[in-house]
Amino acid sequence: MAERARARQAVLTKPPGSLGRLERLAITLSAQQQREQPDVDAVRIVIFAGDHGVCAENISAFPQAVTAQMVANFAAGGAAISVLARHLGADLEVINTGTVTAQPLLPGVLDERIGAGTANIAQAPAMTRTQCEAALEIGVRAAARAAQAGIGLFVGGEMGIGNTTSATAVASALLDSDPAALTGPGTGLSPTGVMHKTEVIRRALQRHGQDKDPLHVLASLGGFEINALAGALLGCAQHRIPVLVDGFIVSVAALAACRLQPALRDWLHFAHRSGEPGHSAVLGALDADPLLELDMRLGEGSGAAIAVPLLQAACRLHNQMASFDSAGVSHDS
Numbered sequence: 001m002a003e004r005a006r007a008r009q010a011v012l013t014k015p016p017g018s019l020g021r022l023e024r025l026a027i028t029l030s031a032q033q034q035r036e037q038p039d040v041d042a043v044r045i046v047i048f049a050g051d052h053g054v055c056a057e058n059i060s061a062f063p064q065a066v067t068a069q070m071v072a073n074f075a076a077g078g079a080a081i082s083v084l085a086r087h088l089g090a091d092l093e094v095i096n097t098g099t100v101t102a103q104p105l106l107p108g109v110l111d112e113r114i115g116a117g118t119a120n121i122a123q124a125p126a127m128t129r130t131q132c133e134a135a136l137e138i139g140v141r142a143a144a145r146a147a148q149a150g151i152g153l154f155v156g157g158e159m160g161i162g163n164t165t166s167a168t169a170v171a172s173a174l175l176d177s178d179p180a181a182l183t184g185p186g187t188g189l190s191p192t193g194v195m196h197k198t199e200v201i202r203r204a205l206q207r208h209g210q211d212k213d214p215l216h217v218l219a220s221l222g223g224f225e226i227n228a229l230a231g232a233l234l235g236c237a238q239h240r241i242p243v244l245v246d247g248f249i250v251s252v253a254a255l256a257a258c259r260l261q262p263a264l265r266d267w268l269h270f271a272h273r274s275g276e277p278g279h280s281a282v283l284g285a286l287d288a289d290p291l292l293e294l295d296m297r298l299g300e301g302s303g304a305a306i307a308v309p310l311l312q313a314a315c316r317l318h319n320q321m322a323s324f325d326s327a328g329v330s331h332d333s
């Protein structure tokens, strides 16, 4: 299918290669979807929310209660990703994978709580192996629902105060990197705060970071929402749904998922380079060259949402441009 898409690109009314990466995007999407005319109009954004016990170490600029409060905000339509989903006409699914604050049943929020947040990774494994598998399954089910709904492009997002700490710990373990090289301000820590956060991550790695098995790393250092994202990406690949990867957190989930199954990499597009400093190392390890760099560092899938129209434009051009023959445009001198 990639060969056919490449042949089509060669006869469209433009100098060969002049649409640059948009041509390669269309060719890749055509191969991923196994369709002559790739179509990413049906977009689903799934936000996985979960709390992190490591918040007890004072590693975020915001209180833990914000996770559940933002879940309510997603449901009410007031979050950045809510606005972007409406702007794109995309489905928005919100899944609570486990928050500390008990929440009343909110319309539009799927309750898949595994527990009241993870344990504090500086002191204990984030979760049991059983909980880790349950988290992966949450994502696998989300991907299956997307496939059932005929979704053409999947965007994963996350909400979890403290999750840059968890994600940085996962990335440090998987990349065998010093946490000082990857730790950043997240929601806005001061330089002193970042140093403290680095030490917390170092303690977590000393405790659990020796075994590099990806499932062990996800269970001991990950989060319910991060692990659900890893499962969702793997599920999307199984259903041949292309994925547009958001920022630092989702990229770390993608890295772990690619360690579990390297063939996943072929289904991933990378939307942007987040302002979170560790993102570049994670992107490098995934051999990913993101489409955009807008100094965004929000999460929620917001950076991916911003890049969706680029993929849609690439498909439109591929599917709708005239060929030299059909338009009667000369192409040999």
Ligand SMILES: Cc1cc2ncn([C@H]3O[C@H](COP(=O)(O)O)[C@@H](O)[C@H]3O)c2cc1C
Binding pocket: 059, 060, 061, 062, 066, 070, 158, 159, 160, 161, 162, 163, 164, 165, 185, 186, 187, 188, 298, 299, 300
């Ligand atoms: C109001 C608000 C909305 C957010 N939406 C995403 N995040 C982002 O910030 C959090 C990670 O940063 P840290 O590790 O520093 O806590 C995650 O919830 C992430 O999705 C938010 C954070 C806040 C405060």
Ligand SMILES: O=C(O)c1cccnc1
Binding pocket: 164, 186, 187, 246, 247, 248, 249, 250, 274, 275, 276, 279, 296, 297, 298, 299, 300
């Ligand atoms: O890039 C991200 O995913 C990110 C960065 C900072 C805070 N939350 C998320």
